Amino acid sequence: MEDLALSWDLGTAGLLILAASSVAVLLILIMAFKVHAFLALMITSVGTALAAGIPPNQLLDALAFGFNSTLGNVMLLVALGAMLGRMIETSGGAKILADRMIALVGEKRASLGLSLASLLMGFPIFFDAGLVVMMPIIYAVARRVGGSFLAIALPAAVAFSAMHIFAPPHPGPVAASTIVGADIGLVMIVGLVFAVIIWALVGVLLAPWLGRRFDVAIPTLLGGEQEETGFESNPKVGTIIALLGLPLVLILLNTxxxxxxxxxxxxxxxxxxxxxxxxxxxxETPIALLITVIVSMFVLGWGAGKKGTLIEKITDSALGPIASVVLITGAGGMFGGVLRVTGIGDAVAGSLNDIGLPVLVAAFLVAQIVRLAQGSATVALTTAASLMVGVIAASDFSPLQVVAIVMAMSAGSVGFSHVNDSGFWLVSRFFGMDMKQTLGTWTLLQGAMAIVGFVLSYLLFGLASVIG
Structure with missing residues (x-):
């Protein structure tokens, strides 16, 4: 969409007003008028595109820019992950694994154990794929322990997000490091330390407290606790761990x-x-999940004496409940994509870059405001890196200082996820939250991750300045 010519130039201030107005309209449609999130996102996307001056003959292209790419990425991951999760859930494997984990760590530390497992899984696997694969275990632990579902689920999501944003081999920090010339190995070491600290402060301490403020029922996307399907086989704990570990090993090959x-x-x-x-x-994540689904069909299905017709029924039953998740997530990508093609991110980033802020502050703020304006963390991070590369090249920064700048940009790119972010809707749907609940939990948690990440970056930059 780089060749898109707007019918009029709103300027940076006009684009900011338009973005804020669009978000406000979306909130009103969903919260006040109870319009379905998919319809509200589409209506707002169309209105925003036309108000920004996108010509009518390019309107569908502008809508497809964010929708098609997001849907293409999310649909395969969610569909394959749901099939895998459905087989693990209905075979009894999720309950068996949850019971074993609780027996090891105790019910009071079940949330911590689940979150720690998610942190380890999050190193090689992307946020959305990891969350989908982990969902049957999260549901099973929540049913076994009782109490607040969100207090159990949110720490796991924070763990995946912390790894995805700060630590290579995930694409955001790798791309930013490549653009500014940071040492990838050093970025990985520092990123892992940052991810663990942020997980401990935000995921372990803050997330359970926020989760307990809302009473959300355990979703039934992968089937209810009492449902009998004929697929039950009570697999061994080692079998389930191996099935969950298979995509991680395969994806780690790629990354x-x-x-x-x-x-x-x-x-x-x-x-x-x-x-x-x-x-x-x-x-590649979709191929790794496809291989795992096929292996699961053999291990949990045919290998356990189940007929092919039952296996087909179980895998098919996983797709219907996640249709809404996929479509709403795609529509969230559509809204963010429309904001991107208007040029709001570049306009805001360019204006901030001209102010002359200290490099670490500018790196964080550019990424944060671009993230707020258009939703995509990866776009925010690469935009900030592209603007900072000239400043970094012209300065005499040590390798550790450059890494601190990359971490500051990463922190800015994660902050305050809201309605223009497809990941916001993915968490909302999988955790059974409405928009108000998601804003009151996930958005605040992502903001806390950004703030802690910036403080750590500031401390690292100062330390690097002292030691030279």
Missing amino acids: GLNTLGATRPEPDAFLDSGWVSSLRVVG
């Missing part, structure tokens, strides 16, 4: 090789070589 390639003098030659290319394909 690990991509990170290794970025450190090579000729990355394309390394990544396109025969065996590396093959392993990267196997480790």
Whole structure:
């Protein structure tokens, strides 16, 4: 959509007013008039596009820009993850694993154990894919322990998000590091430390407290606790752990090789070589999940004496309940995409860059405001990195100071997820929250992650200045 020509120029101030007005209209439609989130997002996207001056003959292209890309990414992951989760849930595997985990850590520490497991899983796997794979275990632990569902679920989501935002081999920090010339290995070490600290402060301490403020029932997307399907087989704990670990190992092949390639003098030659290319394909998240689903069909289905017709019924039953999740998430991407094609992110980032703020503050604020304006954390991070690269190149920063700047941009890119972020709607639907509840929990948690991340970046930058 780079060649899109708007019918009129609203300027930075006009674009900011338009973005704020669009968000307000969306909130009113959903909260006051109770319009379904998918319809409200689509109505607001159309209105925002036309108000921004997108020509009518390019309106559908502007809507498709965010919707198609988000839906394409989310649909495969959610569908395959739901099939895997449905088989694990209905076989009894989720309950068995939840019972074993609670027996090890105790009911009072079940949320902590689940969150720690999510943190470890979050190292190689993307936020949305990891959350989908983990959902049957989260549901099972919540049923077993009782009490507040969100107090159990939110810490796990924070763990996945912390790893995704701050630690390579995830795409955001890798892209930012590549743009500004930061040492990938150093970014990974610092990113992992930041992710663990942020998880401990926000996920372990704050998330359960926020979760207990809302009474949300355990969702039934993957089936209810008492439902009998004929697929029950009571698999061993080791079998379920192996099935959950399989996509992690495969995905780590891809992300690990991509990170290794970025450190090579000729990355394309390394990544396109025969065996590396093959392993990267196997480790692409949709392919890794597809392989895991097929293996699960053999292990939990045919291997447990289940008929093919029952296996087909179980996997098919996983798709209907997640249709709303996928469509609303795609519509959230549509709204964010419309805001991106208006140029609001670039306009705001350019204005902030001209103010002359200290580099660390500017890096954080550019990423944060672009994130608030258009929703995508990856776009916010790469936009900030592209603007900061000239400042960094012209300055005499140490390698550790450059890493601190990357961490500040990462912190800004995660902050205050709201209605123009597809991830906001993914969490909302999977956790059974309405928009007000999601704003009161997930948005605040993401904001807290941003603030803690910036403070850590500031401390690291100061430390790097002292030690040279």
